Amino acid sequence: xxxxxxxxxxxxxxxxxxxxxxxxxxxxxxxxxxxxxxxxxxxxxxxxxxxxxxxxxxxxxxxxxxxxxxxxxxxxxxxxxxxxxxxxxxxxxxxxxxxxxxxxxxxxxxxxxxxxxxxxxxxxxxxxxxxxxxxxxxxxxxxxxxxxxxxxxxxxxxxxxxxxxxxxxxxxxxxxxxxxxxxxxxxxx
Numbered sequence: 001x002x003x004x005x006x007x008x009x010x011x012x013x014x015x016x017x018x019x020x021x022x023x024x025x026x027x028x029x030x031x032x033x034x035x036x037x038x039x040x041x042x043x044x045x046x047x048x049x050x051x052x053x054x055x056x057x058x059x060x061x062x063x064x065x066x067x068x069x070x071x072x073x074x075x076x077x078x079x080x081x082x083x084x085x086x087x088x089x090x091x092x093x094x095x096x097x098x099x100x101x102x103x104x105x106x107x108x109x110x111x112x113x114x115x116x117x118x119x120x121x122x123x124x125x126x127x128x129x130x131x132x133x134x135x136x137x138x139x140x141x142x143x144x145x146x147x148x149x150x151x152x153x154x155x156x157x158x159x160x161x162x163x164x165x166x167x168x169x170x171x172x173x174x175x176x177x178x179x180x181x182x183x184x185x186x187x188x189x
Contacts, residue, residue, distance in 0.1 A: 003015065011028070106141030109144065112140065113140050
């Protein structure tokens with residue numbers, strides 16, 4: 001938390017689901033493999049060595065120490081991984097993006113449902129299915145896989161397969177076939 005949850009579909013939290021809704025791709029390193037994100041881990045080690053080694057007497061002083069460290073790290077200290085340049089020398093701002101969720105369109109033939117509070121449930125064929133709290137308020141796409149199975153999607157993130165109850169029409173049709181068959185059996189006796 002707040003970036004990943006092992007108890008949530010696709011590991012998404014409210015924060016990471018919001019990022020996905022903005023069009024941000026979630027890229028994760030392998031569990032227990034800090035070398036996958038070596039530069040970031042090195043930054044944490046440097047911060048620990050430089051700042052935590054000299055604790056300040058209060059929160060305000062600690063914040064000033066962190067601000068000084070960030071300024072030096074980004075604007076003064078050359079980085080070997082950057083060819084001896086500072087992050088500020090190579091940083092180029094990206095296009096400013098809106099903080100509004102994208103209007104995502106699921107493929108034709110899919111069903112969509114909005115997840116509602118308190119548990120992030122959707123309703124399919126009169127049955128309430130829990131998708132998760134991370135998805136409350138968001139539209140979930142349901143890709144048909146079979147008559148009783150759909151794959152749930154949040155934008156382009158696979159949330160897994162769901163078993164669904166048959167529709168009322170399917171149940172009515174099956175009952176009608178069964179009763180008709182029983183009626184034929186009675187007439188033949």
